[in-house]
Amino acid sequence: MKYKKLRRLGNSVIYQTRFSGINNLNGTPLGEWEEMHNMTSDSYPAVRNMPCRRYKSLPIDMTGFMFKDDMLVYTVSDGIYIGDTKIDLELTETRKKLVSMGAYIVILPDWIVINTEDMTNIDSLRVTITGGTLYEKNINQTSPTIDIRKLMYYETDSSNLSLSLLQVGDRVTLEYAYKNRAYSIRAYITAISDDEDYLPEGKTAIIFDTTGDLYQSTRYFYTEQRDMTGGRTVAKHMNVTLERSAEVQRLMIPKMDYDLVIEHNNRLWGCSSENHEIYCSKLGDPFVWKEYNGISTDSYAVTVGSDGDFTGSAVYNDSILFFKENCVHSIYGTKPSNFTLSTTELRGVQKGSHNSICKSNGLLYYKAPEGIFVFNGSTSVRADARLGRDITDTAVGVADDNAVYMATDYRVYVYDCLHDSWHTEDIMGGYGTMISGHNYGGALYLTMVIGNFVRLYLMRGNDDSITEFEEDVSFGLVTGDLNRTGAIMRHISKLRFVIGVDDKYRDVSFSISISYNGGEYKTVYSYDSTKTKPNTEIFTVPIIPMRCQRMKIRIGGRVTENGYGNTPAFTLYGIYYNTEGGTELG
Numbered sequence: 001m002k003y004k005k006l007r008r009l010g011n012s013v014i015y016q017t018r019f020s021g022i023n024n025l026n027g028t029p030l031g032e033w034e035e036m037h038n039m040t041s042d043s044y045p046a047v048r049n050m051p052c053r054r055y056k057s058l059p060i061d062m063t064g065f066m067f068k069d070d071m072l073v074y075t076v077s078d079g080i081y082i083g084d085t086k087i088d089l090e091l092t093e094t095r096k097k098l099v100s101m102g103a104y105i106v107i108l109p110d111w112i113v114i115n116t117e118d119m120t121n122i123d124s125l126r127v128t129i130t131g132g133t134l135y136e137k138n139i140n141q142t143s144p145t146i147d148i149r150k151l152m153y154y155e156t157d158s159s160n161l162s163l164s165l166l167q168v169g170d171r172v173t174l175e176y177a178y179k180n181r182a183y184s185i186r187a188y189i190t191a192i193s194d195d196e197d198y199l200p201e202g203k204t205a206i207i208f209d210t211t212g213d214l215y216q217s218t219r220y221f222y223t224e225q226r227d228m229t230g231g232r233t234v235a236k237h238m239n240v241t242l243e244r245s246a247e248v249q250r251l252m253i254p255k256m257d258y259d260l261v262i263e264h265n266n267r268l269w270g271c272s273s274e275n276h277e278i279y280c281s282k283l284g285d286p287f288v289w290k291e292y293n294g295i296s297t298d299s300y301a302v303t304v305g306s307d308g309d310f311t312g313s314a315v316y317n318d319s320i321l322f323f324k325e326n327c328v329h330s331i332y333g334t335k336p337s338n339f340t341l342s343t344t345e346l347r348g349v350q351k352g353s354h355n356s357i358c359k360s361n362g363l364l365y366y367k368a369p370e371g372i373f374v375f376n377g378s379t380s381v382r383a384d385a386r387l388g389r390d391i392t393d394t395a396v397g398v399a400d401d402n403a404v405y406m407a408t409d410y411r412v413y414v415y416d417c418l419h420d421s422w423h424t425e426d427i428m429g430g431y432g433t434m435i436s437g438h439n440y441g442g443a444l445y446l447t448m449v450i451g452n453f454v455r456l457y458l459m460r461g462n463d464d465s466i467t468e469f470e471e472d473v474s475f476g477l478v479t480g481d482l483n484r485t486g487a488i489m490r491h492i493s494k495l496r497f498v499i500g501v502d503d504k505y506r507d508v509s510f511s512i513s514i515s516y517n518g519g520e521y522k523t524v525y526s527y528d529s530t531k532t533k534p535n536t537e538i539f540t541v542p543i544i545p546m547r548c549q550r551m552k553i554r555i556g557g558r559v560t561e562n563g564y565g566n567t568p569a570f571t572l573y574g575i576y577y578n579t580e581g582g583t584e585l586g
Contacts (some may be wrong), residue, residue: 018045021421024388028480029129035478064096108258119447132156196304273309312349323349358399367395398437500571510557
């Protein structure tokens with residue numbers, strides 16, 4: 001029988017000067033961390049503390065907000081602020097979703113539309129004309145091989161000042177009586193003219209579109225909703241009311257999950273969990289959702305066969321995505337005639353995490369029920385495996401091509417795309433409620449409600465308008481077990497930490513603690529800039545540890561700021577340790 005022999009090992013120095021992020025897989029090698037909290041890799045290959053968080057206070061009565069055209073736009077109970085301009089509105093007492101559509105801002109679920117070019121409320125542009133006459137005429141009644149021509153118009157006095165508030169393309173409601181019964185029809189204005197040969201002097205005609213399916217028969221009058229006989233060619237209705245009103249138009253809007261309404265290619269897109277349907281509005285018109293005339297500007301609707309509620313929506317690779325927790329519905333195409341629905345089974349967006357969807361480097365990141373996933377257009381995979389545990393809380397997200405921030409109420413999970421590393425941060429110790437994330441002007445923001453305050457936190461980038469800041473921030477690092485592998489009779493004899501401290505801050509303090517062989521942490525070094533200052537900004541901390549086979553190191557500290565700046569207060573440049581000679585089976 002052949003026996004293994006003890007092999008003599010000499011002294012050695014093991015070091016790490018390149019630090020990555022959290023890695024709870026495969027034993028957490030030196031240079032990666034079991035915990036990395038409020039630390040960043042912005043100074044890579046070194047690791048530094050997160051700066052004290054900067055923020056901007058927002059009105060506590062704010063019910064919804066967005067960025068548009070270099071302005072902060074937000075709603076309150078009695079109106080909307082666009083920059084410094086307030087437009088008075090009557091809004092419901094609910095949280096709002098604001099959607100930008102060209103020059104329009106759509107306020108949901110109220111369905112009020114603001115035109116930012118002239119700062120007008122489209123809903124308030126109610127135009128009512130009373131006392132006019134509605135005519136519907138058959139221009140010809142020849143054989144069916146000849147094009148059918150129909151004419152419908154509203155005749156009113158040319159002196160009516162309300163005519164100037166109407167324009168071609170407006171959708172109006174006409175209310176009138178026929179045979180003692182009230183009728184109401186909706187029509188589009190195709191022309192406004194006082195120069196028609198059928199008009200009496202002093203009259204103007206508001207002419208309506210007659211290209212729909214109801215006009216394919218000359219024997220049918222749309223206004224009377226019946227076929228006519230005996231060659232009758234004209235239907236005439238007196239004392240008709242014409243009204244242009246967004247309020248009336250809203251009656252045609254399907255009931256949708258308003259949190260998931262998005263804009264793409266000058267249309268609004270929405271979905272209904274109750275009806276299992278997906279919709280889009282007419283091109284350029286956020287109020288028209290049920291117009292199907294077979295033309296490219298039509299609205300669109302489709303029923304899906306998947307189970308469960310819709311949980312998220314996004315525009316990705318020029319397609320519209322509507323997520324559920326177990327699938328994603330994708331709609332491709334450029335107009336209703338070629339819109340195509342495709343369904344893919346995958347791990348989708350967690351219910352309540354619709355604001356977590358964000359894009360970085362051509363990929364979509366979002367919060368699924370188990371954790372953070374990434375979607376490439378055809379499949380999704382888990383992105384947060386190195387964190388080593390499930391994340392079950394709902395989240396909001398924001399990203400650019402440098403980093404992804406996925407924020408729960410208690411913790412912010414940050415993926416550094418440049419260095420392929422994860423770390424965690426917090427805001428106000430997790431005592432608040434995350435609302436939304438925003439990528440605007442080259443900077444990333446998160447919005448949080450903290451007690452009686454609403455704050456817009458700057459997470460990444462520069463913004464000179466952000467002048468408030470939290471006075472202190474705590475940070476921490478925990479290594480894996482050092483000397484875990486290959487050492488049977490080998491011990492760590494010396495430790496050295498190369499650390500940088502900026503003493504321009506009001507206070508920088510930190511301590512180094514060690515857990516020996518899985519025991520409790522014991523502090524081996526403490527530093528407080530208010531009591532002791534090093535001779536140089538970068539210095540070495542030497543430590544002689546207790547004799548052990550394995551150890552775990554914890555570094556924790558706090559920075560108190562005086563408005564000094566964004567430079568790191570604490571930086572770890574390297575960890576070195578000496579192992580003394582020993583033996584192992586060889």
